[in-house]
Amino acid sequence: MRTTELPLVVVLGDQEPPLLDRVKDRARLRRVGEADLAEALREADALLVWDFLTEALPAAWPEHGGPRWVHTASAGVDRLLFPALLRSGAVITNSRGVFxxxxxxxxxxxxxxxxxxxxxxxxxxxxxxxxxxxxxxxxxxxxxxxxxxxxxxxxxxxxxxxxxxxxxxxxxxxxxxxxxxxxxxxxxxxxxxxxxxxxxxxxxxxxxxxxxxxxxxxxxxxxxxxxxxxxxxxxxxxxxxxxxxxxxxxxxxxxxxxxxxxxxxxxxxxxxxxxxxSPHMSADTHGWLEDLAELFLANFARWTADRPLRNVVDTTLGYVPMSEAPGGTPHTEEGSP
Amino acid sequence: MRTTELPLVVVLGDQEPPLLDRVKDRARLRRVGEADLAEALREADALLVWDFLTEALPAAWPEHGGPRWVHTASAGVDRLLFPALLRSGAVITNSRGVFxxxxxxxxxxxxxxxxxxxxxxxxxxxxxxxxxxxxxxxxxxxxxxxxxxxxxxxxxxxxxxxxxxxxxxxxxxxxxxxxxxxxxxxxxxxxxxxxxxxxxxxxxxxxxxxxxxxxxxxxxxxxxxxxxxxxxxxxxxxxxxxxxxxxxxxxxxxxxxxxxxxxxxxxxxxxxxxxxxSPHMSADTHGWLEDLAELFLANFARWTADRPLRNVVDTTLGYVPMSEAPGGTPHTEEGSP
Known part of the structure; x- marks a missing residue:
């Protein structure tokens, strides 16, 4: 991550995620819709894919540079495994533990x-x-x-x-x-x-x-x-x-x-x-947005401290391997199942 | 039970229970509807309340005599605990184990x-x-x-x-x-x-x-x-x-x-x-009628052998006390839970 100033975290989504203001002193948060995504990604240090059903990412991904870390508020990462993102070498993490x-x-x-x-x-x-x-x-x-x-x-x-x-x-x-x-x-x-x-x-x-x-x-x-x-x-x-x-x-x-x-x-x-x-709601119980935000924030703390991220996707497999310790929900202690 | 001839088992119900022909050499089976119930009960040695939602029993119960054993194809026995039946001293058994x-x-x-x-x-x-x-x-x-x-x-x-x-x-x-x-x-x-x-x-x-x-x-x-x-x-x-x-x-x-x-x-x-x-169907899964019939037949075998019946209702409590060993379903061994 760039050290000269607070990292720019682009948040893709029409809705404001909860709890993110907790890190407003440690990151520049910029929430964008699909229309502004391409421009925002060129400067982004990290991307939070809050609107995880988006299909806008492949067209918006920059040819050079772009976020070094992409976190998705979903379990599935199929929408992230497109060639330009894979070539970029960005680390992808998912929301295992919430759903x-x-x-x-x-x-x-x-x-x-x-x-x-x-x-x-x-x-x-x-x-x-x-x-x-x-x-x-x-x-x-x-x-x-x-x-x-x-x-x-x-x-x-x-x-x-x-x-x-x-x-x-x-x-x-x-x-x-x-x-x-x-x-x-x-x-x-x-x-x-x-x-x-x-x-x-x-x-x-x-x-x-x-x-x-x-x-x-x-x-x-x-x-x-x-x-x-x-x-x-x-x-x-x-x-x-x-x-x-x-x-x-x-x-x-x-x-x-x-x-x-x-x-x-x-x-x-x-x-x-x-x-x-049913309308893609099987995982979505009261409090799930807070749980997703907490999971992102826990990984954000690791990222800013240069500690290994949790829930890192193996981009060859297309998911987080079971051999990685589970990410845990925000309600469980780190490392517990 | 009377020993001079096969016992008369009255079956109350508009539908024919399955499996009962297994005991046709050991009992006279007489199936009746509510209209013929009173007359049938006067001669009955035992009563199988197959139509367990009936409300016809109190009016049909004979003043003298009547069945010595009443088995109901239900868990609840509230419809059986009327004064004349209680006074008669008939043993009541239920279908615990099926539902x-x-x-x-x-x-x-x-x-x-x-x-x-x-x-x-x-x-x-x-x-x-x-x-x-x-x-x-x-x-x-x-x-x-x-x-x-x-x-x-x-x-x-x-x-x-x-x-x-x-x-x-x-x-x-x-x-x-x-x-x-x-x-x-x-x-x-x-x-x-x-x-x-x-x-x-x-x-x-x-x-x-x-x-x-x-x-x-x-x-x-x-x-x-x-x-x-x-x-x-x-x-x-x-x-x-x-x-x-x-x-x-x-x-x-x-x-x-x-x-x-x-x-x-x-x-x-x-x-x-x-x-x-829902129409009183929570207990009624495919095969339940066979399970109910098997439970009755197992108790019938005990009755004809003068062995203690299973699932005997404590008429003071209004149910089968937990202290009695469970009746078991037809699929379990006698005495197993």
Whole structure:
């Protein structure tokens, strides 16, 4: 970082993040929208990608110079791994530690809602129809959770706590995982799908995981199985999902992420049978913006002290490797899980 | 039981229970509706109350004689504790062991659905509205579960597994509960309500628990707290609940049981703000009828062998005391939990 004056931290976002005034004596903070991004980046020492759904960065990234550190208020970094940024050598950090547990609760809620046909109950309530039905147990059913990072692991933990039998699928198979015993590799997914009652995608978006859930994957799934995506939209070939729901291959699905967000009003997804649509909110519980800001501020303190940053993304892998100590939420002590 | 011929087992219900033909060589089975009940009971050795929502029994019970054993395909026995049956000295057994875990899953689903505003998400989906909202964590919130029997305990266990801080409230306070440490007494409920984010009623219906949730109880609850009833309708003063929802005292509620079932179409409950209505189905998962039949058949085998019945109701208490070994589901070995 430049030492002659306070570092310039560019904050990309239409909304003002909370808590940042805590560092106003240690940084020049400049919040910009997408229109002013390119000009601001040329001078920036660091970039906080607060509006993490932006797609403006590749076009705005300067040919020379630019921020040495990019922090994103998201878990996924797929929107940051474009050639110019990678070439620049900037360090990328993410917000691991904020999203895991909320997303896991959200997935548990979706699974239970589908098993207990809560949407069907709400439909009948609107028409004042009293119609008893039998529903499903979740305990004893089988779930495949794709994504061996902190989010997938949190999802697997909460589903296990509800009595589901969970197979965790990750980029790298592991024979002796401390939490899950065996972790399966992506190459084993096809073999796991036919036995799964629930398939949950909580993976980072990489070349390897894009379009992972397509017609071939859905065709391998058990008739009536359910699919949940809390990863990224491009994990799913959406037309194939609609087809699998329409022909009854899948018994239901829930998407919290989409190839285009906001989901366009004319998307066939809105009315696909048995499909639950939520607007990319699975991680976002009260206080999440403060948690995100705290996480950034903790890394900012490290950065200004020339200490190693937390949650550094391996730009070859496309995510923060599990071998790095977890970033921790602002509510946990540094180094605790 | 009479030994001169096969015992007469009267089965009350409009639907044929599964599996009963297994004992057709050991019993005369006579299935009746409410109209034929009185006449059938005069000759009956045993009564299986398959239609456990019936209210026809008090009027149909014979003045003299009558079944020596009454088994109900329900957990609650409130409909059986009428004077003539109590005077007759008939042994009453219930279906403990079938409902606990399904109800616990159902409650977990309701709690998560409310925390994550799933009803609001479904509403918006119908109108193709993409509207991000912040939702709530359930981990770390406080729940009070009323009902220290197997259902309440199962509910408390699953909510604890989701990270909620659960206080279990039972008829009898206990200082050293093997699962929950301390169990609170009914007299302590009023003191617990102000701190609870969630209040779940899973109690048996007795004189002590009827009308337990009235205006006074709701007034003690934290503003915005949620209430769930999977016990019996008369636990709740329904007009008081509607008022508490309308004035914002309660942030939401879910009822699976009602003072009148089916809930009449003109009930104000259908449209009370934030109230989820389900048709007495929390326990009823695929296979439940088979599980109920197996439980009856296991007790029938004990009865014909003059062995002690399982799940014997203490008619003074109004439920099966916890000190009796659990009845076990058909899928577990006798005597296992």
């Amino acid at each position: 895991e547990e909320p997303i896991a609760e959200y997935v548990a809620g979706l699974v239970l809602a589908m098993a207990k046909d809560l949407p069907g109950t709400l439909d009948r309530q609107r028409s004042r129809i009293w119609q008893h039905r039998e529903t499903e147990r979740v305990a004893g059913t089988r779930a495949v959770v794709v994504g061996g990072g902190p989010i997938g692991r949190a999802v697997a933990r909460v589903l296990s706590a509800l009595g589901l039998r969970v197979a965790l699928v990750s980029r790298t198979a592991r024979g002796r995982d401390p939490d899950f015993g065996r972790v399966y590799g992506f190459g084993e997914l096809a073999g796991l799908l036919p036995d799964a009652d629930w398939v949950v995608c909580a993976a980072p978006l990489t070349d390897e995981t894009a379009d992972m859930f397509d017609a071939a994957a859905f065709a391998r799934m058990k008739r009536g199985a359910r699919f949940v995506n809390v990863g990224r939209g491009p994990h799913v070939v959406e037309a194939d999902l609609v087809a699998a729901l329409r022909d009854g291959r899948l018994g239901g699905a829930a998407l919290d992420v989409f190839r285009r967000e906001p989901l366009p009003p004319d998307s066939p997804l809105w009315t696909a049978p048995g499909l639950l649509i | 606990e875990e399904p109800i616990a899953e159902y409650v977990a689903g309701l709690v998560l659905a409310m925390a994550k505003d799933l009803p609001g998400t479904l509403d918006r989906q119908r109108s193709r509205i993409w509207q991000h909202r912040e939702t709530e964590r359930v981990a770390g919130t406080r729940a009070v579960v009323v009902g220290g029997g197997p259902i309440g305990r199962a509910v408390a266990r699953v909510l604890s597994a989701l990270g909620l801080r659960v206080a279990l409230v039972s008829r009898t306070a206990r200082g050293r509960d093997p699962d929950f440490g301390r169990v609170y007494g009914f007299g302590e409920l009023a003191g617990l309500l102000p701190d609870a984010d969630w209040v779940v009623c899973a109690a048996p219906l007795t004189d002590e628990t009827a009308d337990m949730f009235d205006a006074a109880a709701f007034a003690r609850m934290k503003r915005g707290a949620r209430f769930v009833n999977v016990g019996r309708g008369p636990h709740v003063v329904e007009a008081d609940l509607v008022a508490a929802l309308r004035d914002g005292r309660l942030g939401g509620a879910a009822l699976d049981v009602f003072r009148r079932e089916p809930l009449p179409p003109d009930s104000p409950l259908w449209t009370a703000p934030g109230l989820l209505i």
